[in-house]
Amino acid sequence: MKKTDLAVGLYLLAAIMFLIVPIPSLLLDIMLAMNIAIALIVLFNSLFSREVLNMASFPTILLFTTIFRVSLNVSSTKLIITTGEPGNVVETFGNFVGAGDPIVGIIVFIILLLVQFLVINKGSERVAEVTARFTLDAMPGKQMAIDADLNTGAITDAQARERREKIQEESTFFGSMDGATKYVKGDAIAGLIITLINFAGGMAMGVLRQGMGMAEAFEKFSILTIGDGLVSQIPALLISLSTGILVTKVSKDTDTGDLLLKQLFSIPKVMYMVGGSLIFLGIATPLNDLVFCAYGVVFIICGRAIASKMEVEAIEEMATMEESSGDEIRKPENVVSLLQVDPIELEFGYGIIPLADFNQGGDLLDRVVLIRRQVALELGCVVPIIRLRDNIQLNPNQYVIKIKGVPVSEGEILFDHYMAMNPGYVEEEITGIPTFEPSFHLPAIWITESQRERAESVGYTVVDPPSIIATHLTEIIRGHIHELLTRQDVQNLINNVQEANGTLITELVPKLLGVGEIQKVLQNLLKEGISIRDLITIFETLADYASTTRDTDVLTEYVRQSLKRAISNKYFPVSETTSVVTLDPKIEQEIMGSVKQTEQGAYLALDPEKTKGIMQSVEEEVQKLENIGKSPIVITSPIVRMYFKKLTQDYFKDLIVISYNEIESNVELQSVGMVTV
Template sequence: MKKNDIFVGLYILAAIIFLIIPMSPSLLDFFLALNIALSLVILFNVIFTKEVLYMSTFPTILLFSTIFRIALNVSSTRLILSTGNPGSVVRVFGEFVGGGDMVIGIIIFIVLILVQFIVINKGSERVAEVTARFTLDAMPGKQMAIDADLNTGAINDAEAKERRQRIQDEAAFFGSMDGATKYVKGDAVAGLIITIINIAGGTVTGMLNRGMDATQAFQEYAILTIGDGLVSQIPSLMISLATGVLVTKVSKEADFGDLLVSQLFSVPKVLYIVGASMIGLGIITPLNTFLFVGYGLAFILAGRTIAEKIEISSIEREVSTEETEAEEIRKPENVAALLQVDPIELEFGYGLIPLADVNQGGDLLDRVVLIRRQIALELGTIVPMIRLRDNIQLNPNQYIIKIKGVQVSEGEILFDHYLAMNPGYVEEEITGIPTLEPSFKLPAIWITESQRERAESLGYTVVDPPSIIATHLTEVIKRHLHELLTRQDVQRLIDNIKESNETLISELVPKLLSVGEIQKVLQNLLREQISIRDLVTILETLADYAPSTRDIDVLTEYVRQSLKRAISKKFFPEGEMTSVITLDPKVEQEIMDSVKQTEHGAYLALDPEITREIINSVQNELQKLEELGKNPIIITSPIVRMYFKRLIQDYFKDLTVISYNEIDSDVELQSVGMVTV
């Protein structure tokens, strides 16, 4: 057991023993002195701590010190009533503080009680209650601010975790302080009650047991009681003061003493005014001229000294800044910082800054956080940090999206307007500014706030500017997510499941496949919007087929077939007939005959004329689905799927190609066309 544990245990055990077993006056003197010393230690620790959480155990300290002090009070009461000799500390406090006068002692004791109970305890209790309430109310906002900083790259995951833990610690601390202040209040009430009992009980005891008259007994026991009350209430007052200081402490960085002095005596103008006022009071009024004029001159001199220090500090700071700038100019440029490329960037003109500024009511940062969560749930991978920054070179209402430092998309927003889109069945038109929706390039109209309600009542889909940007950003990230998946990301995903699937990982990596090969399989899946969230199934499939083939494309096809339930749910609505296009067996045979195998994998060497005919046929068949308002889906044989997808992917970006082996048995399909040549 540690020494500190033994000390704390003995401290609490002693308090319990004092409540039961009588102690000698000399032993009581020892513990009363210890109580005063510990109270001073607590008070000055609270004053000079830089942050409230450095005293996170204060509610417990408050409880322990209160119990210990009450135990000593009970022991002193027992000695006062039984022997009339509670020790030198109690007697000296009663005689010295009161100056040997019982009336003065009683008045001083009552004043101490009133100051502690009405001023310090009441204020500390109220401040603790309000602080706890505001701390709890502010928690969601602080959490969102941390998420925003994490999302924009201002902090990393470790710093975000530390700041979240600090918020939780602060909430727990101030919640505990709200309750702990009740100990101080109860202690003051208990001290007052014990004092009344001591005076009444002592007077009766002196008259009955010691043969004193009423006046002599009252005076004797009143002095002892006052001493007992003072020796208890002065440490209690210091603990109450410590409580008040702790719950009102604001600064988290500066030393309390430096902060207090700097805030009170750092403005020369204030000291000049105070000095002049004090001199005026000393000269004009009958007050002590020498004293007030002396104070006034001292304040004026102090103000002059501080003004000189401020001027010197300002000059030194200016010289230091110039020297630093000159040193930076002389330094070779730090090229390393310029080599960093953000995976995803959203840059916007100054007119769109209010959308991202929390102080102006913008919630774009919160939406970016939600985008990362949405994609993680939908596609099973972590989206890298999305950097948001303003760019004065853009038009005020323009924004651009960059992937790895290269612009891949852009859009333009009319601030204080809404985007209204006709879902296809609204016949009545509304007036507005024609435009194209930036994500899917659909026709739309910019409308004002006053038109919004009418547009929604007509059936238009109305979207606000932050939602437009968030949707556009989401679609761009999904299209390029396979590019953003790095080996380090894959290793992190593997590590996440390694603990519960250690056998699988040890068999697969690196014996059968390297992390880079697994990365390529996952990139193939993400390229076609297939979720990799079920990573265990994916790795199990790779472990099954990797011994027979190292061809990444073939392994991808095996994985897709093992994910057929998820693929079917994504592309084929449950309980509905899905219209699709099929591939002519002749076309499939033509494609397979053109596949060339090499040591680096297979590639397609199809005749250009046949390729053009296939592309034209696909385009004609897709028009049929488009007229029916259906999603473009083509069904092929398993062996042909990957080659056909590779053939047409540059011509039809959003076309989904699925093999028969990737479709669940309960899916209902209806062929509305066939790709032929």
């Protein structure tokens, strides 16, 4: 049997024996002093514990100390009634605390009882009840947050298991505390009843058995009764105060003895304060100085021993940490991991966690997989892994999209609402919360589930929150996919083509172009939304023209002309006439005259006033197309296209610039204006 188990067993056994076997007054003094010491230990541990789980055994401690205190109360009652000599502690509390006056003692006792019963006990009971309720209500949300972190890879299975166990312990602890506070309330009531019994029984025994007069019996037994009440109620008050401290700030898988002693005797300053308090009581009051000073010295020695042990452990831990830190620093892979940046991140507030939690019916993770598949089919480029993680610094309903660690866009949704957008022809208005669609910044309205069917029936486009986030994320990826295409990605694409077209790759790489130059061409295509799925056509075109020029911008134009079927199919439906804007030949001549050739490539040196005039004209013509609901498309000659696109890309992000050589012969165009100055 462990010493801790033996100590706890003897503590409980003593409490039971005191209820049965009469004990001498000296032993009662020792036990009462011990009861005060334990109450102080519990109080200071509750005060200095950093979290409630450090006192997870408190409900058990509360039960043990209550039964021990009640047993001492019964023993003192026996001595008061039978001999009238309950010992030094009871007499001292009656005379010293009550100033030797029964009336003063009664008043002090009543005040102490009222403070404990009406103030501390009642408040602690209410706080414990409310805390238990809120802890249980918060469990599903905490479990959901753990599942979300686990699904996104933010934590491991072991960490998730540890967090779930902690949540379970907290719920168990506060549930136990809700019931354990009833011990404190019952103890206060029992103390009052026992005090009344002591007084009545003592008076009866003094008058009937010991031949005392009423005045003499009242003088003696009132002081002893008040002393007995105070010596039991003061530790009860300390325990009640500890309860209040703990529930306003759950169980471990270990032996109760180890758990109690580890949690009660682990803070040196607690031992110092308890020891000092007991020595002070032994010296400054008529209490038994030998007992109290002995207890005080013992606790101070224990505190010093604990502190020495902790100092040794701290030094050993520090040495271990320094050694392990040195080993970690010497590992180059650890430094590299600190430098890694996720290509795409989606961070969201805790209010959006259910959308990403599969267990809560969320399908955002599945939608992310579909986004990568969709972009691969549309643009022929593999999207990097999209990292999903929650961020408590964001608003609950806010989300942020990051590219290479830098926020590029954000949005906010209402979890239990739907976004309704007017396509332009719906005249009937519906009530809701005005907002803007995050992907295209179109005006919209948040509506409830009950309004969804009616909004759809009158013609509104209704979208649920996961679709809003998925659409926004898709558009951001499309707009930045050229930044995400790395040389390694290009090499992987080359390797895929090489399996069936070895001759083509052997001719092109690295004899004519390097991987970096091919990357620039592919990035130029992706930047303007041109798919690179047809890699064979792209690589063959590069192989044809790379011998004459290695200018990646010029090579991009040759590739675009080779992909004219795909470009025409993307922008010009065969079954209808497409409205476009053309470019004045005079402006084309001015642009070409302003092109300066350097070793690093060509650039425009156009007069600022001329540039401003061209941009104003482009804005006017683009507005014409937008007014009739058409995409802004400008048609230019092949040699001017790339320069005009560079000129306008900072002013008109969505402007589509296409050369005549990129249009199929069967496409029907209608010019609605001309960019001129």
